[in-house]
Amino acid sequence: MPRTLWVLVIGMVINVTGASFLWPLNTIYIHDQLGKSLTVAGIVLMLNSGASVIGNLVGGTLFDKVGGYKSVLIGIIISMAAIAGLVFFNEWPYYVILLIVLGFGSGIVFPAMYAMAGSVWPEGGRRAFNAMYVGSNVGVAVGAALGGLVASYSFQYVFTANAVMYLVFLLLAVFGYRSINVDKAEQQNVLGQKKVIKNYTKLRALLIVSIGYILCWLAYSQWASTIASYTQGLGISMKQYSILWTINGALIVIGQPVVNTVVRFFAKTLKSQIVIGIFIFIGSFIVLLNTTQFTGFIVAMLILTVGEMFVWPAVPTIANELAPKGREGFYQGIVNSMATGGRMLGPVVGGVLVDLFGMSMLFFVLIGLLTISVFTTLVYDRKLKQSAVNEENVVVAGAGS
Secondary structure: OHHHHHHHHHHHHHHHHHHHOOHHHHHHHEEEEEEEHHHHHHHHHHHHHHHHHHHHHHHHHHHHOOOOOHHHHHHHHHHHHHHHHHHHHOOOHHHHHHHHHHHHHHHHHHHHHHHHHHHHHHHHOHHHHHHHHHHHHHHHHHHHHHHHOOOOOOOOHHHEEEHHHHHHHHHHHHHHHHOOOHHHHHOOOOHHHHHHHHHHHHHHHHHHHHHHHHHHHHHHHHHHOOHHHHHOOOOOOOHHHHHHHHHHHHHHHHHHHHHHHHHHHHOOOOOHHHHHHHHHHHHHHHHHHHOOOOHHHHHHHHHHHHHHHHHOOOOHHHHHOOOOOOOHHHHHHHHHHHHHHHHHHHHHHHHHHHHOOOHHHHHHHHHHEEEEEEHHHHHHHHHHHHHHHHHHHHHHHHHHH
């Protein structure tokens, strides 16, 4: 793995560690500390994620226009300003406003970093995105574990710790990312009518697979919103809840090589890799339907984590493979915005369903949505295959004439 990719992975670890001090505890803070309902908490997280969706698209476009280094710096500076504000202004409604700004800033960072990873090691294929994914989850494991511990003393310390991690990330970006150059020849827009038509087909394919991706994230996001609050009602402490995320991150770091081996032998295409992962997701929510004990939540988290190891690295890899030259950032921006969209809709959908019908109904709905995502994954590349067959026929006909 190139040294430049290692620097990006380290940055991802630091970035996500800081974010993980806060994001798993947002619903608990809004519901328990600020005294708002789960529906209100869901709306707040929706606004945060909505700002992040915009940030994702801006970040991807910035990568194509000004490069990864400047894009990441812009995102970090905006995020730092918001976090610094949260240290001093974390009551209602300032918390909401600053959380929206934080969502926009962090949204800029992620697609730029993923696009940089794909650009600095194009021959690595899915391995570059696996590395970024593992780095992200190291951050989740460390940040969630420390966040729960720190929050048990004071939420004020959570905001301060997050601000410190963003400062460290800024220093790494300033001194480590300046030298990461993406070959400008790789960023030239493709011209020609046939290419434009082909690129439209690729964009359409990406949007279809992204529908399933957003549904997967909508289900996954319940763990940081409705399920987080649900565990508190069952008498599971905040420390125990944070342990679930530590298990999540630790298992990904330890288990990713095993999953990579399984993928190599049993899921040789990205499509089959995603479908297997979605079915594993469904198994996790079936477990949740039948447990109220902490050990049951551990089992469900273990199953969920195996599923995400199949799904999450595969979709950015598809985006990288589909992206025309010069549009890598934009395509990663779409993928990241879809993931964020799932996190945006998840707390609202989950909060409303739980408030009106209870947790069991929520789990049934999520299983149904995940089933839909299996279908979208199976059909996303149908037009691409048809296009490839048509091109072959044109070539053969041309040769015959």
